[in-house]
Every structure is written in structure tokens, then in C-alpha cells.
Amino acid sequence: MLILPLKAIRPIRAVVILLSLLQVSSVMAAKAEEAPFDLSRLKEMARVKSLMPYESNEGNIPKSLNNLSWDDYQQLRYNHDKALWKRDKKSLFRAELFHLGLFFKTPIHIYELDADKVAHEIKYSKSLFDYGKSGVKGGEFDKDLGFAGFRMQFHSDWTRDVVAFLGASYFRAVGEEMQYGLSARGLAIDTALNRPEEFPTFTHFWLEKPSSNNDVAVVYALLDSPSITGAYRFEIQPGPSLHMRVDSALYPRKSIERLGVAPLTSMYMVGENDRAAGWDWRPEIHDSDGLSILTGQGEWIWRPLVNPKNLAFNAYADNNVKGFGLIQRDRNFDHYQDDGVFYNKRPSVWIEPIGDWGKGSVQLVEIPTLDETFDNIVAFWNPETEVKAGQELLFSYNLHWSGKPAKETKYAKAVDTFTGIGGVVGQKRTYFSKRFVVDFKGGSLSMLSKDSEVTPVITTSAGRVELTSARVQEYIGGYRAMFDLVPVDNDTTPINLRLYLESNGQPLTETWVYQYTPPAQEDRHLQNPGHL
Numbered sequence: 001m002l003i004l005p006l007k008a009i010r011p012i013r014a015v016v017i018l019l020s021l022l023q024v025s026s027v028m029a030a031k032a033e034e035a036p037f038d039l040s041r042l043k044e045m046a047r048v049k050s051l052m053p054y055e056s057n058e059g060n061i062p063k064s065l066n067n068l069s070w071d072d073y074q075q076l077r078y079n080h081d082k083a084l085w086k087r088d089k090k091s092l093f094r095a096e097l098f099h100l101g102l103f104f105k106t107p108i109h110i111y112e113l114d115a116d117k118v119a120h121e122i123k124y125s126k127s128l129f130d131y132g133k134s135g136v137k138g139g140e141f142d143k144d145l146g147f148a149g150f151r152m153q154f155h156s157d158w159t160r161d162v163v164a165f166l167g168a169s170y171f172r173a174v175g176e177e178m179q180y181g182l183s184a185r186g187l188a189i190d191t192a193l194n195r196p197e198e199f200p201t202f203t204h205f206w207l208e209k210p211s212s213n214n215d216v217a218v219v220y221a222l223l224d225s226p227s228i229t230g231a232y233r234f235e236i237q238p239g240p241s242l243h244m245r246v247d248s249a250l251y252p253r254k255s256i257e258r259l260g261v262a263p264l265t266s267m268y269m270v271g272e273n274d275r276a277a278g279w280d281w282r283p284e285i286h287d288s289d290g291l292s293i294l295t296g297q298g299e300w301i302w303r304p305l306v307n308p309k310n311l312a313f314n315a316y317a318d319n320n321v322k323g324f325g326l327i328q329r330d331r332n333f334d335h336y337q338d339d340g341v342f343y344n345k346r347p348s349v350w351i352e353p354i355g356d357w358g359k360g361s362v363q364l365v366e367i368p369t370l371d372e373t374f375d376n377i378v379a380f381w382n383p384e385t386e387v388k389a390g391q392e393l394l395f396s397y398n399l400h401w402s403g404k405p406a407k408e409t410k411y412a413k414a415v416d417t418f419t420g421i422g423g424v425v426g427q428k429r430t431y432f433s434k435r436f437v438v439d440f441k442g443g444s445l446s447m448l449s450k451d452s453e454v455t456p457v458i459t460t461s462a463g464r465v466e467l468t469s470a471r472v473q474e475y476i477g478g479y480r481a482m483f484d485l486v487p488v489d490n491d492t493t494p495i496n497l498r499l500y501l502e503s504n505g506q507p508l509t510e511t512w513v514y515q516y517t518p519p520a521q522e523d524r525h526l527q528n529p530g531h532l
Contacts, residue, residue: 036117037206042220042231043249047392049222050229050251057203058106061145064136065101073102075132082128083153084112090212092155097122098148098166099129101136106168106201107146113208113220122147150205152217154238162238168199169223170265174347175402176240181266181287181346182326184399186223186232187250188260188380192313192365200225202232215239228252241402245354250393259387260363260380261395262351264326268305269372272335273417276307277370284336285372287346288326290414291379293362296320300409300510304417305377308366312494314515315361315382323407324362325350326379329415331403350406351381354396359384412443412478412501412509419516421527422467422484428532432524433466433484434516440501440509441478454503456481461496463487463518470501479508487518 059066068076076099080086084095100107111119124145126138149166153159161180163173169186189198206220216237223230228250235245246262266288270277277285286305293301296319306312327348336343360383367376387393400406422433448454456470464486473480479501487495497514500507518524 037113037119037220038117039220039231039233039247039249042206042222042233046222046229046231046249047251049224050253050389054224054226054253056106056226058201060107061100061105062141064140065099066105068101068134068136070102072134072136073099075134076101076136077130077132079128079130084122084207085209088209088212091210092213092215093210093217094153094158095150095207096153097128097150098164100146100148104148104167106148106203108149108202109204110147110150111204111206113206115209115211117208119206149202150207152236154215156238162242163236165202165205165219165221169202169221173236173242173244173399173401175242175404177345177347177403179342179345179347179403181328182349182377183265183375184349185260185263185265186221186248187225187228187230188263188378189225189227189256190258191260191263191363191378191380192311193258198225198227200228200230223250227254227256241400241404241406244399244401245396246399247396248394250391250395252387252389252391252393254389256387258363258382259393260378260382261357262397262399263378263380264349264351265375266305266326266377266379267369267372267375268366268377269307269369271305271307272330273304273419274306276309282337284330284343285338286328286343287375288328288348288377289330290327291324291362291364292327292350293318293324294322294407294409296322298322300411301513302414302510303364303513304414306366306515307376308368308517310368310517312364312366312515312517314364316364317359317361319359320356321353321360321362321381323350323352324379324381325400325406326377327405328403329413345403347401347403348405350400350402352398352400352407353381354398357381357383357395409510410443411507412440412445414510414512415439415441415476415478417512417514422486423526424467426532428528429526431486432526433486434518435484436482436497436499436514436516438481438499438512439473439476439478440481441473441476443508445478445508448503448508452503454479454501454508456483457498457500457502458483459498460485462491462493463495485516487516490521492518492520 078096085091123143151161151164154162165171170183202221204222208218219234221232230250233247237243268286270285291303328346333344365378369376416439418437420435422435423429454470468483470481494517499512501509
């Protein structure tokens with residue numbers, strides 16, 4: 001991360017300085033048609049825009065698009081014959097545009113960059129879309145209507161997307177299983193504070209025409225919101241693990257309390273460790289099952305997700321974090337039994353900072369949900385440095401979208417987390433405790449002799465730990481750690497847990513961390529059978 005004061009940045013061109021701020025927007029529009037277009041040009045546009053009052057275009061669309069149902073919106077399909085670069089037989093990419101309507105009510109300007117990087121705005125035309133049975137008449141709209149976003153296909157499969165940008169600053173991509181799942185965002189602002197979250201929007205896109213047989217697509221985006229503007233450059237390379245390189249420059253209009261860099265948004269409703277919505281017939285329902293972190297000190301952390309009763313916020317402090325991501329580690333179909341949306345195929349996303357990001361924290365937000373269509377999980381990097389108006393903040397990072405780990409730990413991984421009532425089977429419980437069972441697999445566990453002494457190292461922020469054990473779990477070729485947590489009486493404060501296995505003082509596994517919220521005293525049922 002690099003932060004510069006505005007005065008340290010290259011001065012605005014003299015012609016722009018002489019214009020009033022009210023005239024700058026028209027100058028920016030004209031510059032979009034000049035050559036050549038690159039990130040430095042876009043950064044200047046974003047910086048100048050940050051000096052202007054924010055103007056939202058949300059909802060500035062015709063009434064006939066404002067009130068579409070979901071089914072009607074799905075009828076608005078881009079004409080495949082009009083796909084960008086389709087006529088270029090050597091192009092490995094095609095691009096199609098999304099129509100405005102339904103939830104997508106902010107007109108977006110989209111440009112194509114030709115071989116000389118000259119920008120040409122793509123104007124709306126009814127010939128670009130098939131309106132199906134939606135009732136929408138495309139001929140009634142002005143050519144300046146705009147679009148909602150875009151999607152891209154790769155030559156290996158022209159019928160399915162590899163990436164899509166749609167809504168605010170959201171975008172999604174796929175790995176080799178060609179399955180969408182969680183989303184990334186350009187930026188998150190004031191997530192999980194006691195006021196409404198701010199959702200920045202990519203208001204302009206520039207799609208660079210790929211050169212012949214080039215397997216990397218380049219996209220530029222201008223971000224805008226009441227608090228900040230930003231310039232983004234994406235390099236997108238499809239493959240078994242789709243790789244994106246993101247270079248961003250951010251220009252705050254005002255101070256920001258909680259800046260979320262490289263944010264990920266996912267869904268967790270039901271899992272093996274959290275059966276809060278156990279009325280559904282499927283055993284597990286989630287796009288991601290854990291947050292993975294590789295700290296600046298080289299420690300691997302695994303934090304299973306939960307569907308909490310109340311909003312939960314956690315921050316994992318670090319210095320120059322090496323990576324983090326929301327992961328769908330469990331890829332066993334039997335654990336989901338969903339043959340419609342295939343949660344077992346949802347991609348994981350790993351974020352790898354480029355350069356030093358300094359001090360800050362990986363922050364995790366978990367929101368209660370009763371509905372799998374609601375994204376209730378957010379993770380992002382929050383820099384420790386205060387964010388103020390007049391700065392330039394530079395962040396570069398890689399995103400890896402894949403069903404397989406983008407980066408592997410040498411230690412054994414936590415592959416299962418189970419929870420239940422504590423105590424000893426067959427003995428009457430006289431106090432409440434919570435049982436935690438964690439299965440570890442991989443690393444050097446399979447190389448241990450039967451005589452090896454493996455010890456669980458467990459720490460807790462409150463309560464006491466008892467009935468600890470670590471034993472071979474032959475069915476997975478790993479080890480199972482087990483312990484009971486006895487929470488403090490009449491205290492529902494969340495308890496933070498840490499666990500890893502060691503032998504001869506050396507760690508064998510990644511560090512499993514968990515946050516458990518004890519029930520109210522009157523809800524701590526002992527579940528004793530009648531014969532005890």
C-alpha cells in the first residue's frame with residue numbers, strides 16, 4: 001500500500017486547472033475519446049472527479065425498466081451475434097453487455113479500446129438485445145441510456161461466462177468448474193458500522209480489445225461514491241484457476257472510518273458446525289465455509305464461518321498480510337445434496353497482496369440469514385492508517401478464483417468442524433458445556449508413527465477447557481482434536497478459541513480459530529436422558 005498527499009501527485013494539466021469544477025465533467029468525457037488510454041489517464045480522471053461534488057445517477061432510468069420482475073429481467077438477453085470481438089477469429093474473448101433494470105438502476109458507460117487504445121463509447125441500441133416476453137420495447141429508449149455492466153466468455157466455452165461485472169462495484173469469476181459463487185467488489189466503505197453501508201459504483205468501464213491469441217483480457221474501471229473515487233485496472237486470465245491482477249488508485253473526498261480493500265462477499269447459511277437453519281432438507285448450504293489467512297509472520301489461520309444470531313464482527317490484526325480469502329474447502333457433493341445450484345462446485349477466492357500493505361487487519365462480518373439468496377458474509381483488508389481527503393492510496397493485488405487452493409500450506413488443514421453438547425456419554429451432566437471436534441488432514445500427519453505424541457494446543461478468551469484429546473482419525477488419514485468448553489455462568493459474551501496440533505514442540509497443523517457465543521443461562525439445556 002502506498003499513500004501520498006494530493007500535492008505530491010503530478011499536477012493537473014493546465015487546461016483543466018483553468019476550468020471550473022462544473023466544467024471538468026465535460027472535459028473528462030471528451031478525454032475518454034482521446035488516444036492513448038491507460039491507467040495514468042484514468043487515475044487523473046478519478047483524482048479530478050474527487051474534487052467535485054458527488055452526483056448519483058441511481059434510478060435515472062425509464063419507468064418501464066424500474067419495475068421489472070426477476071423473470072422479466074431475465075428475458076432481456078444480449079444478442080450473441082453482436083458480441084464484442086466475435087468477428088475477430090483470433091480473439092480468445094467475447095464480451096456482452098447487461099441491460100438496465102430490476103436491481104440495476106445506475107446507468108453505466110462502457111467503452112471499447114481499439115488496437116491503438118483509442119476509446120469508443122458503446123451506445124445503447126435496441127438491436128443489441130432480445131427482449132423476449134418482458135414487455136420491454138427497446139426502441140423507446142435513447143441511445144444514451146447506458147448499460148448495467150458486462151460479461152465475458154473465453155474461447156474454451158462460448159456459451160458460459162468466465163467473468164461478469166454487474167451492480168455497484170461487484171464482480172464474479174469462475175475456475176475450471178465454470179460455476180459462479182461468491183463475489184468480489186472494488187471497495188467496501190463503512191461495513192458493519194451503526195449507519196448504512198456505502199456501496200461505491202463502477203460508473204465507467206473501458207474494455208481493451210485483446211490482441212490475437214492473447215489469453216489475458218484488460219479492463220479499466222472508474223469508481224465513484226459520496227466518499228471516494230478510484231481508478232482500477234484488471235488483467236483477467238482464465239484457466240483452471242482464473243487469475244486477476246488488480247491495480248487500484250483511490251482518492252477520498254472525505255475521511256472514511258472503515259475502508260475495506262479487496263472485499264469479498266459470500267453466503268453461509270447452514271454447515272456441519274452450525275445447523276441454525278436445520279429445517280432445510282439439505283445438510284449444508286453455503287458458498288464458502290471458512291476464512292483463510294496467511295499472516296505476515298507466516299502463520300496459517302482457518303476460521304470456520306457461522307450463521308450468527310446477531311451480527312458478528314471480527315478483526316484479525318496483521319502487518320503486511322501475505323494473503324487471505326473466503327474458501328469453499330468442503331467439495332463433497334454428499335455433504336450438500338444440491339443438484340440444482342451445486343454448492344460443492346462453488347469457487348474459492350484467494351487474495352494475494354502485491355507489495356507491502358503495512359499494518360491493518362483482515363476483517364470478517366457475519367450477518368444472520370434465513371435465506372440462501374442473501375449474501376451475509378463479508379471479508380476485506382482494513383488499513384490501520386487513517387483515511388483522509390486529499391490522499392492517493394495505491395493497492396495492487398492478485399485474485400485467484402478456483403476450486404483448488406491457490407496457495408497451499410505445508411501444515412495439515414482443518415477439514416471438518418463439528419459442535420454439539422459436551423460431557424461424557426452415559427453420565428449425567430450437572431453443568432453445561434459445548435463440544436468442539438476438529439479434524440485435520442494433510443501435511444506430515446500421515447508420516448507420524450503410532451507412537452508419536454500429538455498434543456492439542458488450545459487457548460480460550462473466557463471459560464475453561466476440559467476433556468481434551470487428539471487421536472488418529474483413520475477414515476480421513478489424519479487426526480481428530482476434541483475438547484469441551486465450559487462458558488462462564490450468566491455470560492453471553494462471544495468467546496474466541498484457538499487450536500492447533502503439535503508434536504515435540506513443533507506445529508503440525510494450521511491454526512483453527514473460532515468464535516462461540518454461549519446461549520443465555522435459561523437456554524443452557526443439559527439434554528440428560530430420563531434413565532440417568
